[in-house]
Structure formats: C-alpha cells, structure tokens
Amino acid sequence: MTKARVTVIDIAKAAGVSKSTVSLVLQGSSLVNEGTRSKVNAVMRELGYVYNRGAANLRQASAKSRIIGVVVNDLTNSFFAELAVGVDMVVQSAGFVQFLSNTSESIDRQREVVASMREHGISGLIVSPARATDAADFKPLVAAGIPVVVVVRSLPGAKVSSVVSDNRAGMVSAVEHLAELGHKRIAFLGGFPDTAVFDDRLAGYRSGIEAAGLDYHQELVISSAPSRAGGVEAIGKAIVLADKPTAAVCFNDAVAFGVCDGLRARRLEPGSDFAVVGFDDVIEAQAAVPALTTVSVDPQGIGRRGAQLLLKQINAGKAEAETVTTSVRLVVRESCGARKSVKIETGL
Amino acid sequence: MTKARVTVIDIAKAAGVSKSTVSLVLQGSSLVNEGTRSKVNAVMRELGYVYNRGAANLRQASAKSRIIGVVVNDLTNSFFAELAVGVDMVVQSAGFVQFLSNTSESIDRQREVVASMREHGISGLIVSPARATDAADFKPLVAAGIPVVVVVRSLPGAKVSSVVSDNRAGMVSAVEHLAELGHKRIAFLGGFPDTAVFDDRLAGYRSGIEAAGLDYHQELVISSAPSRAGGVEAIGKAIVLADKPTAAVCFNDAVAFGVCDGLRARRLEPGSDFAVVGFDDVIEAQAAVPALTTVSVDPQGIGRRGAQLLLKQINAGKAEAETVTTSVRLVVRESCGARKSVKIETGL
DNA sequence: TGACAGAATTGGAACGTTCCAAATATTTAG
DNA sequence: CTAAATATTTGGAACGTTCCAATTCTGTCA
Numbered sequence: 243m244t245k246a247r248v249t250v251i252d253i254a255k256a257a258g259v260s261k262s263t264v265s266l267v268l269q270g271s272s273l274v275n276e277g278t279r280s281k282v283n284a285v286m287r288e289l290g291y292v293y294n295r296g297a298a299n300l301r302q303a304s305a306k307s308r309i310i311g312v313v314v315n316d317l318t319n320s321f322f323a324e325l326a327v328g329v330d331m332v333v334q335s336a337g338f339v340q341f342l343s344n345t346s347e348s349i350d351r352q353r354e355v356v357a358s359m360r361e362h363g364i365s366g367l368i369v370s371p372a373r374a375t376d377a378a379d380f381k382p383l384v385a386a387g388i389p390v391v392v393v394v395r396s397l398p399g400a401k402v403s404s405v406v407s408d409n410r411a412g413m414v415s416a417v418e419h420l421a422e423l424g425h426k427r428i429a430f431l432g433g434f435p436d437t438a439v440f441d442d443r444l445a446g447y448r449s450g451i452e453a454a455g456l457d458y459h460q461e462l463v464i465s466s467a468p469s470r471a472g473g474v475e476a477i478g479k480a481i482v483l484a485d486k487p488t489a490a491v492c493f494n495d496a497v498a499f500g501v502c503d504g505l506r507a508r509r510l511e512p513g514s515d516f517a518v519v520g521f522d523d524v525i526e527a528q529a530a531v532p533a534l535t536t537v538s539v540d541p542q543g544i545g546r547r548g549a550q551l552l553l554k555q556i557n558a559g560k561a562e563a564e565t566v567t568t569s570v571r572l573v574v575r576e577s578c579g580a581r582k583s584v585k586i587e588t589g590l
Numbered sequence: 591m592t593k594a595r596v597t598v599i600d601i602a603k604a605a606g607v608s609k610s611t612v613s614l615v616l617q618g619s620s621l622v623n624e625g626t627r628s629k630v631n632a633v634m635r636e637l638g639y640v641y642n643r644g645a646a647n648l649r650q651a652s653a654k655s656r657i658i659g660v661v662v663n664d665l666t667n668s669f670f671a672e673l674a675v676g677v678d679m680v681v682q683s684a685g686f687v688q689f690l691s692n693t694s695e696s697i698d699r700q701r702e703v704v705a706s707m708r709e710h711g712i713s714g715l716i717v718s719p720a721r722a723t724d725a726a727d728f729k730p731l732v733a734a735g736i737p738v739v740v741v742v743r744s745l746p747g748a749k750v751s752s753v754v755s756d757n758r759a760g761m762v763s764a765v766e767h768l769a770e771l772g773h774k775r776i777a778f779l780g781g782f783p784d785t786a787v788f789d790d791r792l793a794g795y796r797s798g799i800e801a802a803g804l805d806y807h808q809e810l811v812i813s814s815a816p817s818r819a820g821g822v823e824a825i826g827k828a829i830v831l832a833d834k835p836t837a838a839v840c841f842n843d844a845v846a847f848g849v850c851d852g853l854r855a856r857r858l859e860p861g862s863d864f865a866v867v868g869f870d871d872v873i874e875a876q877a878a879v880p881a882l883t884t885v886s887v888d889p890q891g892i893g894r895r896g897a898q899l900l901l902k903q904i905n906a907g908k909a910e911a912e913t914v915t916t917s918v919r920l921v922v923r924e925s926c927g928a929r930k931s932v933k934i935e936t937g938l
Numbered sequence: 939t940g941a942c943a944g945a946a947t948t949g950g951a952a953c954g955t956t957c958c959a960a961a962t963a964t965t966t967a968g
Numbered sequence: 969c970t971a972a973a974t975a976t977t978t979g980g981a982a983c984g985t986t987c988c989a990a991t992t993c994t995g996t997c998a
Contacts, residue, residue: 296644
C-alpha cells in the first residue's frame with residue numbers, strides 16, 4: 243500500500259528536528275533532551291517507522307546486527323530442536339535474536355546458508371556441521387572476526403571453539419553397565435567410521451571393554467548408517483556371527499531403535515533376550531517399548547553452553563578457540579534388561 | 591585479522607575495471623564481456639570478497655533479500671520442526687534461504703523476532719502465531735508489501751493467507767470411528783476455548799456426535815491446557831461424572847498422552863478400559879504404549895503448501911489473501927481399542 | 939574513409955543510516 | 969550581566985551497492 247518507506251529524515255521533518263537527533267534517539271543516547279526524545283518517539287510510532295538495519299550496518303564499521311546464526315544438520319531430529327531451544331534461551335536474554343537454518347546434512351546447502359547469514363552480518367555462528375564438512379570452510383568467517391562455535395560434532399583441525407558431549411565417558415559407562423549385568427560379548431553397532439563422534443564413542447567402547455576385563459573383538463564392531471535402517475542392518479550382521487553377542491551398545495538412539503526392530507523381526511525381545519543401549523536420549527527413548535536404556539546428553543545444555551561461549555567471544559572481540567565437553571549420564575530403563583517393563587509390573 | 595573489508599571498488603581496482611562493471615558481474619548481467627567476467631570473478635575469489643547485502647538492499651527499492659522468515663510457537667514440538675522442514679524444501683528449491691525463529695508462545699518474543707526479520711528485509715513470512723496473537727499484529731507487514739502466510743492456527747480477522755488442517759473433518763472421523771466401535775458416551779477433552787483451532791475441533795466433535803445419532807452433552811466437553819498435564823487434569827474431571835464417558839477424543843496428542851497417564855493412575859488401561867483418540871499424529875504417537883490412535887495432519891505438507899502460497903504471492907507482487915485447508919486422516923492404532931497391542935499379537 | 943550500430947564499459951548520483959566536528963542553547967559561576 | 973561551562977542539536981561526509989545516462993570500443997557497410 244504505502245509507497246515510499248518512512249526514513250529517519252521523514253521523522254526529522256515531521257518532528258521538527260534534524261536527522262542526527264532522530265538517529266541519537268534511535269540509539270538511546272543520553273545526549274538528547276527528554277522532551278525531544280518522546281516527541282520523536284511519538285512521531286515514529288505515528289508514521290510507522292521501521293529501522294533499516296542494512297543502512298545502519300553500512301555505516302557502522304563493526305556490523306553489530308545482534309543476530310546469532312544457528313545452523314543444524316537435521317532439524318527433524320528432536321535432539322537438534324532441543325539444542326536450538328537451549329541456544330535461544332541464553333541468546334535471547336542477552337538481547338540477541340536467533341536465526342536458525344537446517345542443512346539436512348547437505349554440505350552445499352550448508353555453504354549457501356552460512357554465506358547468506360554472513361551477508362546479513364550475523365554477530366556470531368553456532369553450527370552443528372553437516373557430515374564431511376571441511377574444517378577450512380569456516381576459516382573465512384573467523385578471519386573476518388565473526389566468532390564461530392561448533393557443537394555436537396567436532397571439526398578437527400578447525401581453529402574454532404567447540405562444545406561436544408563426553409562421548410567417551412558415556413560409552414564407558416554404557417559398557418560397564420552391561421558388563422555388570424553379566425554380559426561377556428558386547429557389540430558396538432552403527433555409525434559411520436569417518437566421523438570424530440564415531441571415533442570418540444568407539445574409543446569409549448574399547449576403554450569400557452578393557453576396564454571390565456573383557457577382550458576386544460574386532461568383529462563385534464559393526465558400522466552402518468546412523469539411522470533406524472542402519473540399526474536393522476547392523477544387528478542383522480551381528481546375529482549371524484559364529485560367537486553371537488548377547489548385548490550391544492549403539493552409536494545412537496536411532497540405531498538402537500533399529501536394532502530393536504531387527505531383533506523383533508527374528509522373534510527376539512529386546513531387553514529380555516538381548517540387551518540394547520542407545521546414545522543421546524532422544525525424546526522418544528522413554529516412551530518406546532521397551533523404554534530405551536541410553537546415555538543422556540542434554541542437548542539444551544549443549545546449546546546453552548555453546549551460546550554462552552559465543553557471547554563471550556562476541557563481547558571479548560577476539561575469539562580464543564576453546565573446547566568444552568559437557569558431561570553425560572547413563573539412564574537405565576528397560577532395553578538393557580535391568581528392569582522389567584512397567585506395564586508388566588503394574589498390570590494385572 | 592583482515593582489517594578492512596573488501597568492496598567492489600577494491601575488486602574493480604585489482605581487476606582494472608570500474609565498480610559498475612563489477613556490479614554487473616555480480617548480477618550476472620549479459621552485458622559484460624565473457625573475458626572480463628571471468629577475470630573479475632577470479633579477483634573476487636582471490637581477495638575473498640563478500641557481498642554486502644545491506645548496501646545492495648539500500649539501493650534497490652524493493653528489498654529482494656531472498657530470505658523467507660519462519661516463526662513458530664514451539665520448536666520442541668516435533669510437529670513444528672517437521673513443518674519447518676516442509677517449508678524449507680520448497681523455499682530452497684526456489685533459491686531462497688529460510689531463517690527460523692521460535693517464540694515459545696511468547697507474544698513479546700514474537701514481536702521482537704518479527705521486527706528483527708523485517709529490519710533485515712525478509713521477502714516473506716510464514717508464521718504459526720503464538721497464543722493470543724492479535725490479528726492486527728501483522729497488518730504493518732502486509733501494508734509494507736511483505737506477504738504473510740499464517741499456518742496451523744488461523745488468525746480470524748487478519749487479512750492474510752492461511753494454511754490450516756481440516757480440524758473439523760478430522761474430529762468428525764475420530765468421533766465416528768469411536769461410535770462405530772460401540773461407544774455411546776464420548777468426551778471431548780483438553781484445549782483452551784479461546785482459540786480458533788479449539789472452536790473448529792469442537793465443531794467437528796458436535797457434528798460427529800450428531801452424525802452418529804448420539805446426544806450432545808455439555809458436561810462431556812472439558813477444556814484444559816493443551817498439554818500432557820492438561821490431559822491428566824481433564825480425564826480426572828471426566829471420570830468423576832455421574833454418567834461416565836467410555837471414550838474420549840482429545841484436543842491434541844499431548845492431551846491424549848496425559849489422558850492415558852491419568853487413566854493408568856486410576857488402574858484403567860487405555861485402549862481396553864477406555865478408548866482415547868488424539869489429534870496431530872506427533873512422532874511419539876506410534877511408539878507410545880499403547881500406540882495412539884490419532885488424526886494425522888502431515889505438518890510437512892502444511893509447510894510445503896504454506897511456502898508455495900507465499901512464493902506465489904512474492905512473485906505476483908500483490909498478496910491476495912487466500913485460505914487453504916489441508917486434508918487429514920484418522921490413523922487407527924491401539925489406544926481406541928480397535929486393535930490389540932502388536933506386542934500381544936506377535937508375542938508368545 | 940566516415941558514419942553508424944551494437945557491445946562493453948564507466949562516472950556520478952542515489953539509498954538510509956551513523957559519526958564527527960562544529961554550532962547553538964541553556965546554565966552556572968563570578 | 970558576562971564568560972565559561974555544559975547540554976543539546978545539527979549539517980555534511982562517509983558506508984558499499986545499484987542504476988542511469990553517457991561514453992568508449994569494435995566492427996560493418998557504403
């Protein structure tokens with residue numbers, strides 16, 4: 243409808259002051275007289291003025307957009323939605339606004355999205371990188387003085403801060419728990435071997451096996467896509483081994499669900515016939531049947547820590563690369579066989 | 591590190607052409623000679639040039655940022671994550687980038703993020719409004735020629751396009767299904783009465799009751815917060831009625847889960863002792879015990895439709911307010927008592 | 939060769955803001 | 969009442985881009 247947009251000059255004219263004064267008001271400067279300020283504000287409201295951030299950033303050397311970019315690799319995974327909410331909490335109370343984008347694991351899309359955010363002058367970036375992201379991809383950002391914090395998946399070689407969960411310790415406790423339940427042959431199922439997270443979790447598995455006084459067997463490590471389908475595939479391979487495992491720690495919860503599916507397809511009941519432990523503690527884990535024993539990683543917490551780190555760097559002006567690992571904890575439910583199903587317990 | 595940012599003038603100087611030519615290259619104009627073009631591109635890559643969208647938008651009357659803003663009211667609800675993914679699919683293939691923000695049902699936060707998006711010159715906005723959003727809130731946007739599409743929750747009175755699921759028809763089929771199973775007293779549980787969605791679903795409930803030849807009883811409609819806790823509360827009230835219901839359709843799946851919790855707390859098993867039907871078909875619905883019978887609304891589909899509508903309006907230049915309702919379908923699982931638990935069926 | 943068309947290039951002048959130095963108004967002190 | 973100090977306001981000049989009108993190249997044709 244309205245043809246031309248309302249500028250600071252229009253406001254100035256209407257309020258009978260200069261554009262400089264209006265600008266001062268805009269920035270909440272203490273230089274301007276209280277009466278003038280309220281008059282200007284009134285006129286702005288009346289004319290429906292919208293601040294043109296682009297023009298402002300143009301002039302201001304250090305583009306202070308008050309926008310935090312968040313890029314995740316899979317929004318349909320509630321883990322990342324939770325993470326984004328965690329980021330939002332701290333970002334919001336610091337007076338920033340969060341813009342979130344999803345890459346669906348596409349490196350190309352990630353490049354586009356990050357470029358777009360950069361063009362819009364974000365103050366900082368929190369990213370859970372798509373698979374096989376090149377560590378150098380974020381070099382230009384940090385070179386331009388835009389702080390970057392990598393979360394969930396670390397990016398070895400990149401000189402950026404990162405917040406990752408303690409994958410190693412989580413796997414150790416999962417394996418130890420299964421060992422305590424009497425399992426001797428424990429498999430490690432799922433995940434792509436080319437990722438840092440996989441390496442960490444596998445390392446935790448090995449430590450756990452050793453700590454329990456068991457032997458490490460190469461054939462018990464079966465990688466696959468980190469998805470439900472991948473879990474089905476992995477358990478399929480595990481079950482035909484000469485010396486079958488009786489339990490498995492899985493790369494993540496999705497794989498664990500797939501493993502349960504695969505077991506059922508073979509008339510085996512997860513929990514009682516074969517112990518399954520997941521990793522992540524996604525929201526579905528507790529509602530599933532059997533409820534999934536898994537390593538809980540608190541995605542919101544990661545988001546909050548990441549955001550705090552980022553804000554610190556934004557305020558400091560200079561970005562000291564820093565790595566923080568957040569603690570995890572094993573939550574024991576039914577799929578490991580330690581507890582009977584609640585349904586059976588309370589049912590008639 | 592690098593002090594000054596690289597501008598088109600730097601590029602021009604380094605490439606031995608004028609800034610105008612560089613600008614032409616940037617826009618992919620056919621006017622510029624092929625040789626010049628590649629040389630300029632090479633220099634840009636070499637100097638690490640980043641396009642300054644702000645400056646460009648400043649000059650271009652119609653701010654073509656190629657950004658679609660998406661605002662949702664609850665990102666932790668996987669329903670909205672799915673919706674965002676649906677939007678992203680179509681927005682992406684049209685060469686746009688999506689920026690997502692979460693309001694957590696806060697009207698103030700919604701105002702902030704929408705304002706922020708506007709300042710950054712989004713090309714269009716898709717919003718699932720926070721509860722109690724004023725229809726007038728989006729007036730300035732459309733007045734400024736920025737198309738707005740409201741999804742999921744309609745905003746009566748606002749002159750904007752909207753995409754909502756067929757709440758009425760969904761409820762009708764839910765009630766009819768329960769009636770076919772022989773239920774005579776069917777309750778409607780949960781939801782806040784002051785919302786358009788509530789009205790639609792309640793209207794569907796009434797039609798369904800009538801269509802089944804049953805009587806409508808005021809006391810069987812029990813509102814509550816549309817959450818798990820609200821469901822517990824609602825079933826608590828329903829169960830103490832003189833003439834108890836034997837089945838319930840719920841405002842949404844969260845309420846339905848709460849109703850199941852409440853039933854169990856009273857030693858009643860959802861499915862066999864009391865039939866419950868949800869609405870939305872959130873991801874947890876099929877993994878729950880018992881698996882939830884519910885009305886599936888395909889959030890991705892809503893997202894896609896909404897995005898298509900928005901893009902149409904962006905391209906058309908003018909926004910004809912238009913309403914589309916997407917179809918829904920009842921998916922019958924266990925909680926309505928129509929089917930036995932899969933576990934029992936296939937188990938020994 | 940000169941004129942002419944078309945292709946390719948190019949200097950400003952915007953766009954809406956902030957910043958600076960300088961101007962003006964208002965107090966305060968003497 | 970005046971000078972000095974303080975509080976407030978104000979014209980440009982940027983910022984990095986696009987657009988327009990104008991200019992400079994290339995050939996081409998008579």
